[in-house]
Amino acid sequence: MPRMSSATAVLLGLLSAGPPICLSAQALRVPYTTFTLPNGLQVILHEDHSVPVVAVNTWYHVGSSDERPGRTGFAHLFEHIMFMGSEHVPTGEFDRLLEAVGADNNGSTTEDRTNYYEDGPANALPLMLYLDSDRLGFLLPEITTDKVDLQRGVVQNERRQSYENRPYGLAEENILDRLYPPAHPYHWPVIGSMKDLQAATLEDVRRFFQSYYTPNNSTIAIAGDISPGDARTLVQRYFGDIARGPAVIRMPPPPVHVTADIDAVLEDRVQLPRVYDAWHTVKAFADDDAALDVVANVLAGGRSSRLYRRLVYDLQIATDVVAFQDGTRIDGKFEIFATARPGHQLGELQRVIDEELRKLADGGPTAREVERAQNTFEAQFLSRMERVGGFGGKADQLNFYNYFVGTPDYFQKDLDRYGRVRAADVQRAVKTYLTSAHRVVLSVVPQGKPELGVKP
Amino acid sequence: MTSIRCAAAIVLAVLASARLSAQVDRSKPPTLPPPPALKLPAIQTATLPNGLTLAVVEMHKVPVVDVQVLVDAGAARDPGDLPGLATFTALMLQQGAGTRGALDVADEAAFLGAQLNTTAALDGAVASLHVPRRRLEAALDLLADVVLRPAFPDSEVARQRELRGAQLVQQRDEPVAVANVAFPAIVYGAGHPYGHPLNGTDAATAALTRDRVAGFYRAYYRPNASRILIVGDITLAQARPLLAARFGAWEQGDVPGLAGGSAPTPAARAVYLIDKPGAAQSVIRIGHVGPARSTPDWYALEVLNTILGGAFTSRLNQNLRETHGYTYGAFSQFAARRLAGAFVALASVVTAKTDSSLVEFLKELRRIRDEPVPDPELAKAKAYVSLGLPGEFETTGGAGARFREVLSYGLPLDYYDRYIERIGAVTAADVQRVARQYIDPDHFDIVVVGDKAQIEAGIRALNEGPIVYRDLWGLEIK
Secondary structure, eight states: OBSSSSOHHHHHHHHTSOOOOOOSSSOOOOOOEEEEOTTSOEEEEEEOOSSSEEEEEEEESOOGGGOOTTOTTHHHHHHHHTTSOBTTBOTTHHHHHHHTTTOEEEEEEOSSOEEEEEEEEGGGHHHHHHHHHHHHHSOGGGOOHHHHHHHHHHHHHHHIIIIITSTTTTHHHHHHHHHSOTTSTTSSOTTOOHHHHHHOOHHHHHHHHHHHOSGGGEEEEEEESOOHHHHHHHHHHHHTTSOOOOOOOOOOOOOOOOOSOEEEEEEESOSSOEEEEEEEOOOTTSTTHHHHHHHHHHHHSSTTSHHIIIIIIISOOEEEEEEEEEEOSSOEEEEEEEEEOTTOOHHHHHHHHHHHHHHHHHHOOOHHHHHHHHHHHHHHHHHTTSOSSSTTSHHHHHHHHHHHHSOSOOHHHHHHHHHTOOHHHHHHHHHHHOOGGGEEEEEEEETTOGGGSSOO | OTHHHHHHHHHHHHHHHHHHGGGSOOSSOOOOOOOOOOOOOOEEEEEOTTSOEEEEEEOOSSSEEEEEEEESOOGGGOOTTOTTHHHHHHHHTTSSBTTBOHHHHHHHHHHTTOEEEEEEOSSOEEEEEEEEGGGHHHHHHHHHHHHHOBOOOHHHHHHHHHHHHHHHHHHTTOHHHHHHHHHHHHHHOTTSTTSSOTTOOHHHHHTOOHHHHHHHHHHHOOGGGEEEEEEESOOHHHHHHHHHHHHTTOOOOOOOOOOOOOOOOOOOOEEEEEEOTTOSEEEEEEEEEOOOTTOTTHHHHHHHHHHHTSSTTSHHHIIIIIITOOEEEEEEEEOOOSSOOEEEEEEEEEGGGHHHHHHHHHHHHHHHHHSOOOHHHHHHHHHHHHHTHHHHTSSHHHHHHHHHHHHHTTOOTTHHHHHHHHHHTOOHHHHHHHHHHHOOGGGOEEEEEEOHHHHHHHHHHHOSSOEEEEOTTSOBOO
16 A cells, blocks of 8 residues: 555565576675664665665554554554654655655555655755654654544545455455454455544554554665765664654464355456455465465466466456465465456356366476576566665665565575475475365456356 | 553653754754766667667666667557557567467566567557566567567467457446546547557457558568667677667668647537446546647746646645545646647546545646746755656666657757756746646546546536536547
8 A cells, every 4th residue: 555656566566476586697685784773773774876866765563464453444544644744844844845855755554564765866865864753753743633534535535546446446355354364464455444444533543653653663774875874873863862662562363264165256346257266375485485476477477377378368268367476474375366258257267277276286387487487586586676765676675574584685595485496396385275175266246247256 | 452551651752752852953854965966877879771770878787688679650650440550569569470479479588587568659669678688689589579570470360359359348447547548539539640549449459450460560660760779787889789680680661750630629628527337436637738749848847747746745636635635646747749748637536526626626727827836836846856867767667768758759869968957947937838838727628537426416516618428438429
């Protein structure tokens, strides 16, 4: 859920369609230094002088999985409120001051974390840190019910624009609802429900801020045309006097078991029905996480993939097919979806998907398929080294690796995970996780036509 | 919930830290050192004997290369009876080329870790490649096959024709896609090169054949009407022989100039309503035909648009999103086009506030003409445009997009070296002058895709022009 649109794809790219291999000679390195202020704020610095720009990327280790019942969508609503001014920065000035020096900014929220960035000319670093520290240290006095109401309206419009008014846009929340039990923190979508967004209060803002928006629950990565010494002095100047907050304590999530196929039908304003299959898999960086990325690539990564060839090219019964492994902090899921062409039934599509899963489970992928996937991932990885800022730039990736595996420069090691995947790993992953007796099958059908579902 | 007690403790801590902060002056934003000098990568060019221009931009940070073959074969060249032919031809380049079948082309690209795309926009077609440097040679072999030796097999034409037919059905479910097709149809009319849908119509799709695709390809895919732009970990000296070996034998042809297509006489302001029963939001497009990219006023227009709707703090977004909460975002744009491009202001707004949103749009679009822009707002917009420029050239893709603009619109090669100076020269009077010249509320076409039953009465009550019903293509309802 980015604060402004246009970044969702990049975000998914970072968190799910994971990185690549080590087939190239040169190792991938993002040299960094790190230090932690007495108040617990960890800072990661990376020099890249190729372009005179700087990126400040802040992660708060809080996401929608930290929300309480009746307040779904709150972490993301709060992200919006972070731009509404702080004690020394009147409402609107955060954006105006940055634009006036040629800088951009945005924020986004996932299940696991909330991130914020400012990108701009290298000389703007003091301003970026001034603004970020003011909203960490001095936010609450400025937040009023009116401001909460205003951003509530914006976020509700984001929900309308990106989910309700978009064909198939409500599929994902219907899948989560069935894949995770109500007490599991991934049971609801990051955007939340209209009702819960409506219910959020100023008191919720206060409590959430005090629990999670603390220096000790945050990391800042600064990358680009910087002097590490100067950057450190600036961080100390602006963040040093902000008080440490309480430790964040999380309960372990309840176990997840889908013990049988769960079939569901959702009626939507669409003409062509679409089927979604979803399974529990493994969390990010667990064993088999990389193998499952390769499974997704073999099944539906581009026009040479198995499901594209069968469904779209040979049989011509689908317009598209997508597959992905989505490994997150405390769990993971694998999804496949395909849209039927006019005159074709979801049952036809599902039969072919099942056939192809069985073939992959029985025979495994070819050596070329595995190598093709590895090469594709490697190239994606290289391209992500081009940018220091934005969602998915080097600063964001340093924070990502730091939070998920505890090592900011994990680029090469992450790549190596994919280089190690063998055909047998792919085959085992399909057999282990993508079984038909443990999945959610959601049919999205035109309104008034539930009979078009997979199981009419 | 034990957090209540903790929360109280934190409040005290925050207050305490506010007192301690005397050592940091937070009363005003820090004074910044001067911005870094602009240092853009240079573009170098060479021409092959067959008239093909090569342009190389060296960027050696990451071992990747971005290649774009820019062909003067855009959708503006679609024949009147076959809208969508240019985009379909571009798509077909990949469906079998040289000795490879359609799926083999895709397989080879993926195996090389290459992103291979072939698309067409209004003003041109692009065959592009983004690939690790060490696989560039093999990827260029594939790209040359795709651009020079497409097979256009009947079976693949039929397959892609069927797929496009299904995608056109899907397009009707997507209100934003509907608005993007309807707006140019209404603004330009069907007779103008920019007035038809990029991906065609149901009837035109059904009429696509191998002969029409091959004919379009023969007419427009010629080296003398093309350029190859390479950005990345390579030099001109390295690139030239690689490209000469692969594209040197590309055969020249007479490519006719792009027919101007007279801009339609602007109609009086009207609201074109496209019904989407049950829609949670109304998709709004407001505008008319604007200037071509080549206008000397482009710098002033960039500043104008940044003030009006090109950035987060622009007036439209501040008003409709940050003041009223009607939308997730409101923006505006002057489309960069070889012929006269469209000016458009746009947003998706909550259904119940469709009429209120139109009021705010029209208020801002009139105010930018009626009142001179205050100095701080002008300064902020100019700084945002010029100081943000280096970041646009950080990646091969970003630099490629900027230099593509230079090549496609015939701008001087040192265009961006003088850009900041030209933006700096724009005055408040310039902004008001171009606002009055290029934004004309009396002739706005206001296109709204939404739930007619809920929004029509409110729009009618605004009394901002007649309401005209249109279908999902923006055409008159018969």
